[in-house]
Each structure stands twice: as structure tokens, then as C-alpha cells.
Amino acid sequence: DAMVIQNPRYQVTQFGKPVTLSCSQTLNHNVMYWYQQKSSQAPKLLFHYYDKDFNNEADTPDNFQSRRPNTSFCFLDIRSPGLGDTAMYLCATSREGRTEAFFGQGTRLTVV
């Protein structure tokens, strides 16, 4: 089945140690998104790619970066994670235009 796959499902990292989360898709969608969802809160968009064009949300911390080497893959890099970055990170994809987004299962990141 076509889908959005996130790896790993669970990640524990130390305070200040860089970490990378991975997202792949078989839907061939040209838009990919990263959302952060803290405990008991709504998902919040960090940034998205429209093809190779990167679009950062205004309030996304500089600590968060992203790479999209090809259509299928997108990575979220956290350069120096803080305790406040503990959250579920959700990757989503969509076609352009008015259509729905498809989400992966998420990566639960814990910073210790």
C-alpha cells in the first residue's frame, strides 16, 4: 500500500546531541510537511517542502532544519535538542491544490 513511513517510531536522545528523524513516502506527492505535537496539544506546522522549495514557519526555532534529497524522502534535523523538544513529530504529504494530507505514524522523540 502507498503510504508515509517514519523512522524511527521512538527515539531517545541526550540534551544537546543532534538527532535526525526520517520520513519516506510512496505516494509521489510533491509536498511534504513536518508537524510537532507536544503532549495533549494540537499538531503545529514547523515547515514544509513544495517540491524542492523549503518553507519555514515564522515561529519555528532555528534549531530545527530539514532536508529533502528527493521526492520520496524528507528529514528533520534537530541540531541541539532541548528538553522542550520532547514531542511527537509527524510527517505528512499532499499533492498541490485543495486536497487532503496523509500522515505517517509519527516519531516520538524524548530528550533526556
Added chain:
Amino acid sequence: AQSVTQPDIHITVSEGASLELRCNYSYGATPYLFWYVQSPGQGLQLLLKYFSGDTLVQGIKGFEAEFKRSQSSFNLRKPSVHWSDAAEYFCAVGAVGGATNKLIFGTGTLLAVQP
């Protein structure tokens, strides 16, 4: 600015009872609206969407939602709840601008189902 309000943080219903989850949105034009469901530790699954046309939309798992422009609402309903429906439900609106589909989510409603 666009926003979504889900007034009910937590709802408990008995299995077999009917369900209505409320959602109100703020949007300057014709919105496109979504309901997603999230089981514990999982990603978001799309239940249904509204883009235009018929204001009553049918979704998966027996859910439906009605778009009411006059009330700026998009409430989710199910006639008979099953224990497996216990989860968190998010209403979302597609943000204005560009060709992408950035979503603005409400804070969610956590549904508990009593036997």
C-alpha cells in the same frame, strides 16, 4: 487569522450512544475542513473532508460531518459509538495561500467510551 476551536476537551459516551463533537472555525473565505482521528501513540488518520458542494459529508468508520456556514461550524457525528472509537479527534482547516495544504488544528477532543 484562521483558527479552529474545539470547545470540548474531553467527552465520555456509552457504547451504542450517539456522538457529536463540536468544531468552530474562523476563516475569511470558503474553508476546506477536515476531521482527523489519532489513537494513542499513532499518527493522524483522515476521517472525512469538506471542500465544497453537499454540506453533509460522509467519512470512514460510520462518521459524518455537517458544514454550516452561518454558524462557522463543522461538527462530527456518529449515530452509534463503538468501543474502538475511543481516541482523540482533531478538527482542522486548510490555511489560506499558495498551492500547499498547511493545516491549522484545533486542540482536540479526547473521546472515552464506556461499556
